[in-house]
Amino acid sequence: MKENRFLLPTIILSLAILLSVLLFSGTWKKVRSTDQTINVTGSAKKLIVSDLAVIRGNLNAEAATAKEAYQKLQSQKPILLAYLAKQGFNEKDIDFKTTNSYPNYYYNNNGMQTGIRSYTINQMIEFQSKDVEKMKKLSIDITSLVEQGVEFAVNPPEYYYTKISDIKIDVQAEAAKDAMIRGRRIAEATGRTLGTLKSARMGVLQITPENSNITSDYGVNDVSSIRKEITAVVNANFEIE
Structure with a gap:
């Protein structure tokens, strides 16, 4: 009778400890997951033909x-x-x-x-x-x-392209989408999923002759060619879960 008297409190205490461990473990995993991020670079390119x-x-x-x-x-x-x-x-x-x-x-x-x-x-x-x-x-x-x-x-x-402001918005949006796709594929390859976007930084635009590999930290604005390519780069930081 004496031993049975302590059995129920012991079981309750054990369950409470187990529940606490599980809750702590889940919370720790969640915190650990949200602290992990991935940096990816996306790019996009469009062909433009000068109209002036x-x-x-x-x-x-x-x-x-x-x-x-x-x-x-x-x-x-x-x-x-x-x-x-x-x-x-x-x-x-x-x-x-x-x-x-x-x-x-x-x-x-x-x-x-x-x-x-x-x-x-x-x-x-x-x-x-x-x-x-x-x-x-x-x-x-x-x-x-x-x-x-x-x-x-x-x-x-x-040679100039007079609608360049409209193209800039489109090509930068495509570069951001490319960064998201790259991040998702990397996360999936490691058994994780891509979370929310934490930050993004647009690189300088490069307007170069068609099929050229010229780049500059300050950007390129080619006026020597009728056919040009505009390239945008986006550096993005995502959470991974």
């Missing part, structure tokens, strides 16, 4: 005096404007920048200036079009004006 081209170049003239150089420069403009008019450009579409003038010197054997040889005047000219293929061809053909006495030094065309 800009050409810049310098009209140059050299003569014995600054006045003569200026007059020579002005005499070249009608020829250049007539050429561009045949290409579909009105004079109002052409932006003439400020003229610059500087002397050219004679130098002796010691590299000292001995007098003014001539004067050079140049003026930057800029025009643009949405017909990028036409502008590409024009940038090559316009140098033929030298045969008519026009000294026009053209720069390589610059």
Whole structure:
């Protein structure tokens, strides 16, 4: 009778201890799981085709005096404007920048200036079009004006995509989705599941020529190619359960 009197309290105490251990174990596992995270990098790439081209170049003239150089420069403009008019450009579409003038010197054997040889005047000219293929061809053909006495030094065309802000949002969203997929696959490979997103950091966008592997910590913004690729990178941190 005495032994039976202590049997029930012993059983209750044992069950209480067992329950406490189970509860502690489950809580510890939960805390341990939430403390574990995984860092993954996702990326996405889109092809874009430029829809705007800009050409810049310098009209140059050299003569014995600054006045003569200026007059020579002005005499070249009608020829250049007539050429561009045949290409579909009105004079109002052409932006003439400020003229610059500087002397050219004679130098002796010691590299000292001995007098003014001539004067050079140049003026930057800029025009643009949405017909990028036409502008590409024009940038090559316009140098033929030298045969008519026009000294026009053209720069390589610059090609832009005017809807780049819309593409940025889409490609960054795809990069974030790629990071989530990568994280899920890694978690599943280790018998875990991917939890909530704790943090995400967008990398700088890279706009590069098609099939190029150029990258920069500060980002790349290519203007030399008609066809480009925009690449976004997202570094994400997920909980794993």
